[in-house]
Amino acid sequence: MRPVDAPIVTAAEMRAAEAACFAGGASQTALMEAAARAIAREAARFAMGRPITVLAGAGNNGGDAFGAARFLAEQGFDVVVAALGQAGGGAAAMRSRWSGATVALHEAPVRPLVVDGLFGIGLSRAITGAPAAAIERLRAGADFVLAIDIASGLDADSGEARGIVLRADATLALGAVKRGHFQGAGIGASGALLLDTLGLSVDSPVRMLARPRLAAPGAADHKYTRGLVGVVAGTMPGAARLAAGAAARGGAGYVVLAGEDAGVPFDAVVQRAAIDPERAAAVLVGPGLGRGDMACTLCEEWLSSDLTLVLDGDALSLIDADSLRLRTAPTVLTPHAGEFARLFGEPSGDRIAAALDAAQRSGAVVVLKGATTIVASSSGEARVHRPSSWLSTAGTGDVLAGLVAARLAVTKAPFRAACEAVWLHARAAALAGPALVADDLAMHIPIAIAECL
Ligand SMILES: NC(=O)C1=CN([C@@H]2O[C@H](COP(=O)(O)OP(=O)(O)OC[C@H]3O[C@@H](n4cnc5c(N)ncnc54)[C@H](OP(=O)(O)O)[C@@H]3O)[C@@H](O)[C@H]2O)[C@H](O)CC1
Ligand SMILES: [K+]
DSSP: OOOSSOBEEOHHHHHHHHHHHHHTTOOHHHHHHHHHHHHHHHHHHHHTTOOEEEEEOSSHHHHHHHHHHHHHHHTTOOEEEEEOSOOOHHHHHHHHTOOSEEEEGGGOOOOSEEEEESOSTTOOSOBOHHHHHHHHHHHHHOSEEEEESSOTTBOTTTOOBOBOOOOOSEEEEESSEEGGGSSTTHHHHSOEEEEEOTTOOOOOSEEEOOOOOOOOOOTTOOTTTSOEEEEEOOSOHHHHHHHHHHHHHTTOSEEEEESTTOOOSSTTEEEESSOOTTTEEEEEEOTTOOSSHHHHHHHHHHHTSSSOEEEOGGGGGTOOGGGGGGOOSOEEEOOOHHHHHHHHOOOOSOHHHHHHHHHHHHSSEEEEOSSSEEEEOTTSOEEEEOOOGGGOSTTHHHHHHHHHHHHHHHHOOHHHHHHHHHHHHHHHHHHHOTTOOHHHHGGGHHHHHHTTO
8 A cells, every 4th residue: 555644663663562462472474474465566566467586585575585486486477486596594484485486696588577576674784796787787777666664775774875785666565665666766766655554553652654644724714823924035036035935735724934125926915014912813024135234133033922933945045953942932943954964964864863863952843845745843853754856946945934834924933834844835736737837826825724624
């Protein structure tokens, strides 16, 4: 199945879940048989009757592979197993049940479908030498590669490539999806992500972002109860206008764009010289703010207020992470990779862990944007989303920041608001289609909201 709202685990968390399953009386062989059956089911779908080469490593990833080969052969598929090393432990039992053709990995025949059971979450060092050469040859010749649990060569936690990676067209995650599927080289090497939980009960405060449930305003609501969003304009008012337009279409009851001659995206956004702090439910500082003295002064003023803030763009270049700890009001930061690195340091591989650390350190909700966007809270919760790569164009960050401010004004809950905004932003991009520009996004936000009611 395509995972939705699924827990995302580290290798250690996966092993702990497996151990708990074994402690409850399940056998490793039974679990591997279930995994093998699931792999064979998916491989049969992609093989479409064509010959299959199954790659089997020395660990349990390889054990799964031998089991899958057996089930595929029983269904009449032409299967050969190309094995690396001697299977140990549970994998030996699975290997002993395979009676079909087995060749050494370097002799693996190139076939339309390759099932990758070389390495799973036990990869412990870079893949080099003969295995690397075989991976290169088989990837070049295969029509389709199905990875068992994770593409061989990927670190299960950081998604970093350890030497060569056997890029997959689809990955069947076993038990739970792994952090490595969503970051580093894992983003491009995992292909379509499928999941079979094998009946394991796995939970984690880190989950895939699901479509939010939104509510229409109540009968007693008016523009102030729905929340006034203030957007602070600066030297590049266009960015603030993009943010204000997104806030207005993102559910805010009232949007004030504060700044001389900032202009407005449309008449429903009101331009004023200043934001009335008594009335503002959320204030966005940063888009197009600039980094001069005036910008510094504005940043300091709002940071020292007790208002709910969204800090984006230039504001993230003017503050330091530790000063945020002094704030007691809800704060959401929306850094891209460069702004994040300046505030919290360069993430060392596992960006999910880095975002959680940053949220813990700053006390803010951190939205670490990128090919995978991570929403992290200081309570240790995180949501992970893969938005369209077409969002990599100027101004889309301003739109997201405006959406975060709108959802904050509506929900008054920073983690929930940031999750809703990230989902709506990605959905608006999908609706806008290829080659979108930031100005296209806002008009699709109401359609995305309608899908959540
Ligand atoms: N999650 C589930 O419900 C289930 C998962 N299963 C599968 O089990 C694997 C994890 O199995 P494990 O045996 O821990 O590890 P691997 O199969 O990934 O392989 C590790 C072996 O490979 C050797 N190794 C590691 N790196 C290299 C390398 N670069 N070159 C050569 N050999 C390497 C490693 O040797 P060491 O020297 O590190 O000891 C191991 O021998 C999981 O991914 C799932 O596929 C269960 O089977 C079913 C349930
Ligand atoms: K694999």
